[in-house]
Amino acid sequence: MDTATADAASPEIDTRPEAIRVAGLHKSFGDLEVLKGVSLTARQGDVVAIIGGSGSGKSTMLRCINFLETPSAGQIVIGGEEVAMRPDGSPANQKQIERIRTRLAMVFQQFNLWTHRTLLENVIEVPVHVLKTPRAEAEARARQLLERVGLAGREDTYPAYLSGGQQQRAAIARALAVDPSAMLFDEPTSALDPELVGEVLTVIRDLAAEGRTMLLVTHEMKFAREVANHVVYLYQGRIEEQGPPAEVFGNPQSERLKQFLSSVA
Amino acid sequence: MTGLLELLGLGASAELLSLSGWGGNLLRGLVNSLQIAFGAFGMGLVIGLFGAYGKLYGGKVTRDLLAIYTTVIRAVPELVLILILYYVGSDIINKISAAMGGGRVEINGVAAGIWVLGVVQGAYATEVLRGAIKAVPTGQIEAAKSYGMPAFMIMRRVTIPAMMSFAVPGLANLWLIATKDTALLAVVGFNELTLETRQAASSTRAYFTFFLAAGALYLMVTLCSGVVFARIEKWARRGQPSLKGGTA
Secondary structure (H helix, E strand, O other): OOOOOOOOOOHHHOOOOEEEEEEEEEEEEOOEEEEEEEEEEEEOOOEEEEEEOOOOOHHHHHHHHOOOOOOOEEEEEEOOEEOOEOOOOOEOOHHHHHHHHOOEEEEOOOOOOOOOOOHHHHHHHHHHHOOOOOHHHHHHHHHHHHHHOOOOOOOOOOHHHOOHHHHHHHHHHHHHOOOOOEEEEEOOOOOOOHHHHHHHHHHHHHHHHOOOOEEEEOOOHHHHHHHOOEEEEEEOOEEEEEEOHHHHHHOOOOHHHHHHHHHHO | OHHHHHHOOOHHHHHHOOOOOHHHHHHHHHHHHHHHHHHHHHHHHHHHHHHHHHHHHOOHHHHHHHHHHHHHHHHOOHHHHHHHHHHHHHHHHHHHHHHOOOOOOOOOHHHHHHHHHHHHHHHHHHHHHHHHHHHOOHHHHHHHHHOOOOHHHHHHHHHHHHHHHHHHHHHHHHHHHHHHHHHHHHHHOOOOHHHHHHHHHHHHOOHHHHHHHHHHHHHHHHHHHHHHHHHHHHHHOOOOOOOOOOOO
């Protein structure tokens, strides 16, 4: 059995380098404690699916990893580099955060493409302006990526003229353009019409197959079971159960997970 | 041409408005007015951008100071503000000059006009731009953050271009107000279009001719501005399906 995380049974036999490690992560919004000490490790090539009911803290956890939310406490290590945090959890070094963020590409529920830029401009934006890739090189790569996600010929289209599924595939191309060491998917299909979900999942499935490291917050249980090598079930800000998908979905131990799975089935 | 004007009984008016005479004065006044309007609008934009960011992201002191600025400027009639700012401004400059051992300084009319109207425009621009920035979907800014863009780059590459479509209609209004507020500078004796018109009219007793001509000039400025701003708005709204066409 693949041991995906250090929290799993036998981490010592896994020699793949760590991509993302989260330890004792807490996050409160005012009096509301959303994350109550979550620990998780993803090694290179892992596809970790994070499931859980609404309000379980799964999106918050993902957003804490690249500091879109400021953690209240805990430790975050990206590719072996620990993010320097002040005692209150806020990042101590903004430059470090910006550098680390370029290695973690995020795909959002609402796509969040820049609406005043064409698809090509969206995809080359970060390589050209943040990573300082020569424009011609970035454009050539962007065209390849757009073709790869099935959007060849749409380079000069603005996002608003595309379907949700097309926009999300463009957003995935934008994520791939930074050549990320890990990808964070925040419910990538939740805002899509049912008939458009498949095309986005196909792209994500291909990425998983080529060994990309991914953290995937999702409601698509069937998909999670198929692509993930490790599944984490969050309940009220804590990891209630985790393990290989066959175990978590096939033989859930906790009552809450059983209930959750039967409610979403 | 001349024959036609004579026929319409406008021969005298055409003569009065000739470019070598009073008409030339009017045009010079118009150029002065436009210079001030341009400068004041530009200064207002700069103040407005800083003001809007300060109001949205600044500390408590910054926000309070900006609130006082926008409230006071927008509460006091512009004519009063122009008188206050003009005399206060020239007084301060003269005091500084005196303190440094210099004599009375001749205040440049255009510079003074730009400063006075710019401060007024800045208050309104602050509110226009603040609203526009707030209308930018947070997701677009989050996406920029999540890809490691530094704050200034986010402002330059994402926030400002994305807010333009929300800001342009309000800014077009401000520009038109700026062109017409220049007329108020007549009270401090600045030779802009309105003052030139009044001088021409009272010297020749041809009030109707000159004020009608001035009105036509203001109207032309407005019409040309409309064309320019329509283009700017079209550019700013690139990527947004037109409301008329329904969903694309």
